[in-house]
Amino acid sequence: MRRLLPLLSTKPHAGGRSALTCRYRCGDACFQEVPNTSDNEYAGDIIARALSRRSMVRTAAVVTVASAAATVPVLGAGTGQAVAAPLDQRGQRPGGGRGPDGARGLRFAPVAPNKKDAVTVPSGYSQNIVIRWGDPILRGAPTFRAERQTAKAQAGQFGYNNDFLSLLPLPGERGRQLMVANHEYTDEVLMFRGYDPEKPTREQVEIAWAAHGLSVVAVQEERRTGRIIALSRHPLNRRLTATSAFEMTGPAAGSPLLRTSVDRSGVRVRGTLNNCAGGETPWGTTLHGEENFNQYFAHGSSATDKRYGIGTGPSERKWERFDKRFDVRQEPNESHRFGWVVELDPYDADSVPRKRTALGRFKHEAAAPRLTEDGRPVVYMGDDERFDYFYKFVSSKRMKKGTSRAAREHNLTLLDEGTLYVAKLTGDSPEYAAGSGTGALPADGEFDGSGVWIPLATGDVSHVPGMTSDEVYVFTRLAGDKVGATKMDRPEDVEPSPRTGRVYLALTNNTDRGKPGKPGADEANPRNLNKHGQILELAENWDDPASDGFAWRLFLVAGDPKDPQTYFAGFPKERVSPISCPDNVAFDPHGNLWISTDGNQLGSHDGLFGVATHGERRGELKQFLTVPIGAETCGPVIQDRRVLVAVQHPGEVDGASAQKPASAWPDGPGRMVRPSVVAVWRKDGADIGV
Numbered sequence: 001m002r003r004l005l006p007l008l009s010t011k012p013h014a015g016g017r018s019a020l021t022c023r024y025r026c027g028d029a030c031f032q033e034v035p036n037t038s039d040n041e042y043a044g045d046i047i048a049r050a051l052s053r054r055s056m057v058r059t060a061a062v063v064t065v066a067s068a069a070a071t072v073p074v075l076g077a078g079t080g081q082a083v084a085a086p087l088d089q090r091g092q093r094p095g096g097g098r099g100p101d102g103a104r105g106l107r108f109a110p111v112a113p114n115k116k117d118a119v120t121v122p123s124g125y126s127q128n129i130v131i132r133w134g135d136p137i138l139r140g141a142p143t144f145r146a147e148r149q150t151a152k153a154q155a156g157q158f159g160y161n162n163d164f165l166s167l168l169p170l171p172g173e174r175g176r177q178l179m180v181a182n183h184e185y186t187d188e189v190l191m192f193r194g195y196d197p198e199k200p201t202r203e204q205v206e207i208a209w210a211a212h213g214l215s216v217v218a219v220q221e222e223r224r225t226g227r228i229i230a231l232s233r234h235p236l237n238r239r240l241t242a243t244s245a246f247e248m249t250g251p252a253a254g255s256p257l258l259r260t261s262v263d264r265s266g267v268r269v270r271g272t273l274n275n276c277a278g279g280e281t282p283w284g285t286t287l288h289g290e291e292n293f294n295q296y297f298a299h300g301s302s303a304t305d306k307r308y309g310i311g312t313g314p315s316e317r318k319w320e321r322f323d324k325r326f327d328v329r330q331e332p333n334e335s336h337r338f339g340w341v342v343e344l345d346p347y348d349a350d351s352v353p354r355k356r357t358a359l360g361r362f363k364h365e366a367a368a369p370r371l372t373e374d375g376r377p378v379v380y381m382g383d384d385e386r387f388d389y390f391y392k393f394v395s396s397k398r399m400k401k402g403t404s405r406a407a408r409e410h411n412l413t414l415l416d417e418g419t420l421y422v423a424k425l426t427g428d429s430p431e432y433a434a435g436s437g438t439g440a441l442p443a444d445g446e447f448d449g450s451g452v453w454i455p456l457a458t459g460d461v462s463h464v465p466g467m468t469s470d471e472v473y474v475f476t477r478l479a480g481d482k483v484g485a486t487k488m489d490r491p492e493d494v495e496p497s498p499r500t501g502r503v504y505l506a507l508t509n510n511t512d513r514g515k516p517g518k519p520g521a522d523e524a525n526p527r528n529l530n531k532h533g534q535i536l537e538l539a540e541n542w543d544d545p546a547s548d549g550f551a552w553r554l555f556l557v558a559g560d561p562k563d564p565q566t567y568f569a570g571f572p573k574e575r576v577s578p579i580s581c582p583d584n585v586a587f588d589p590h591g592n593l594w595i596s597t598d599g600n601q602l603g604s605h606d607g608l609f610g611v612a613t614h615g616e617r618r619g620e621l622k623q624f625l626t627v628p629i630g631a632e633t634c635g636p637v638i639q640d641r642r643v644l645v646a647v648q649h650p651g652e653v654d655g656a657s658a659q660k661p662a663s664a665w666p667d668g669p670g671r672m673v674r675p676s677v678v679a680v681w682r683k684d685g686a687d688i689g690v
């Protein structure tokens, strides 16, 4: 008899997730008190000084951005003026004999919302499983056997709950690419038959440690289609887990705040945890956000523990019984060594991944880099919590081109020196002033305004009065509180457009917005009790790399298009797919934005959508696929010939367990439900959506 269910909250999750997902993925984050209780709407002396110092610069910057944006095709109000005939149910124009209509790259018949226990794809497309949880990827690792799983086997096998995905070139290896995957969290109830959450065994705990982390796996392409499969052997195949060696680098490395009884240096860390989304750098490495790390730690007590959501009692998985580093009473600084952005060099199987302290510590959803015009990396980052913040890091060093050893070594230091900023956004529509918004489109026709990047620290110099630079990096949330950053609706994945440079930030939802005692709707977060989320579009002034001003507007306000409180960049709403809870975002080779969802609130399973961001079809959103029962769509990668998605936590619904599965995906009834990576491609071998 399992004792789990009575302990689970029966409250429906704000974003539509099951209680099981909430418990194991985020440590029930949405049922806890909002950790951000700061009163930072008050523009105190620090901010007043900062703003007055910059006001001239900022005004100039925003004007420049606005005029630059005006040169991009079909922007500004009335973006939906391209009025084409409505699509029929197959996504085709009535009477037209051609294939599906749409922006180039999005010419497919949209998938209808549904609740099938399958990955459903458009007509004319096919799919294959690239790799499953437990598939061996290292020499000597055994074939997955659910009933005989061991920690040793798991350490050589693909981890659990795949999230972020990256496909990188493998020069000299024709038809192959290198896939990098995150394994965000484990769900022991679905992994182990008869799992007792009050009495996990050491073997179960060690399997979970080995199922976390990252995987590097070479994949082989099929010549005639976009199908790819993972290779069980390759010199670059690699697993990094909750116990592998990692190194802290950057300005806070070695800080007393990062030292423990085991590591007096404050530099050497075991493991990475809760890797959610990530990014690819222009110099050939990958970035991985450590998100809900708080849930693995027990017996927190300090104010900073509270701000990061570390509970005062035992942890859900009880790891503290097996390794004292997870007990904050015994190792108060161990939790400070998680919540960072990890940089991995997947081309060097012996490299030690680095946790980059210059990028700050919070619940990192993702880290998306681009270069300034003078070649310095900028990394955009969201802190996925209700009412938390949006950040960027600007390196002080320029990237070196080429693949020489010297260039690679130099580029591996780019994320250690620079300035960390947090965003403050101001709307321009008076009806949204002072948190009084209603969700209605403002009278000026757009949810938009200007913003300022507030510097928090540069190297060893803190810009936050009352905090040292080490404190700014290790307790970045508190630094954001002090400088009056804008409280956002769960900033998740972010991606700069490779075509326009504009940056897109997914804000998943926030049903606490506007509740008594909580901030009300503002122009960037325009709905109270926000169930469906929105996507923000930001334009930087790239002519001036030192600029700290930006312009922003909402690109999408998600939901049922019939709901008047939705907005699709001005595109006619009768021609778009319903969408709820945008989470991961990625660009295709044509400049369209692809959006995966987490927690659909419209009665369908989660899915993947494509939307044009420029041209006459800007805002035309179409659903490309849906995922099975209980699953979330993660890690989308859109290449010319394939779409790659991570199907995370299939079957994770209330009441489900390993012995009583709620899904038969991917291998049919009677088989273990296994998170897996799926490739989708056109049966005729042509490119996606053309």
Ligand code: FEO
Binding pocket: 184, 276, 277, 291, 365, 384, 492
């Ligand atoms: Fe792991 Fe914020 O999703």
Ligand code: CA
Binding pocket: 427, 428, 429, 442, 444, 445, 446, 447, 448, 449, 523
């Ligand atoms: Ca406005």
Ligand code: CA
Binding pocket: 276, 277, 365, 492, 583, 584, 598
């Ligand atoms: Ca996510």
